[in-house]
Amino acid sequence: MPELPEVETLCRQLNKKIGGIKILATASYDEKLDGIKKIREALVIGVCRQGKTIRINLVDGHSILIHLRMTGRLLWRQGSDRPRYARWSMMFDNGTVFLVDPRRFATVKVEKAPAGIIRNDLTRGFDKNSFLQQQAIRKTNIKTTLMDQKALAGIGNIYASEILYRAGVLPMRLTSSLSRKEWEKIFHCGRTILKKAVANRGTSISDWHDLHGRKGVNQHELKVYARHGTMCSVCGEIIRRVKQGSRSTFYCPGCQI
């Protein structure tokens, strides 16, 4: 699933590929996306990430906002032959960016609104104190809080489990029960894990591929995600899997308290 590192990877690649050039036209191949405002002859100023949303800024002040949800991908093709499950595209004179999404959850919006500043992104100027003021009192578990996009931007199911494992905190701990020291560990490990994953061009555990169709290599860094039933490499306990709000969480009962 595309989370912060995967979306960041796409934004960087898109910037190189389409920054400063003109979108000739856009097209939809799925009635769900037919309502998206059509774009013609529009210069791309740049591409940036807001949480898990890809924001493509155009010179006329409009932005294209793409959210990949679960199985969405963006794929650059030199020609214009449509890949399987293509749902929407942006055409350029040297190629096409396709939105590919078998499950049709991905969304595209075109709007003329200035970019909101996201302050709760661990990989950019993150404000610890305001975060703790707003979130530390919550009566829900820490895994759910990490995945709440209004609390922290960009963390999904894979990285939430990995961050809590590295921080040594049980995912079912009540958010309000965490000490300052535990929070600091979560922030620190979160930053480290997300930055490493960006450097690795994302985690290709199921179907993630980058703009050029290549797999990332961060799946080799995973310590608990989808590793239930195997031994923890640190303490030897068996990695467990539980459901939290209908989502799978993976953790080590030996290393996390």
Added chain:
DNA sequence: AGAACCGCCTGCTTGC
């Protein structure tokens, strides 16, 4: 108000 739950979607895995 805030937490929990539902529905959207379809390829893949599992079980008989």
Added chain:
DNA sequence: TGCAAGCAGGCGGTTC
């Protein structure tokens, strides 16, 4: 082998 049921989960909307 083949088919049906179950599973995967981000997020907006609804319900508790």
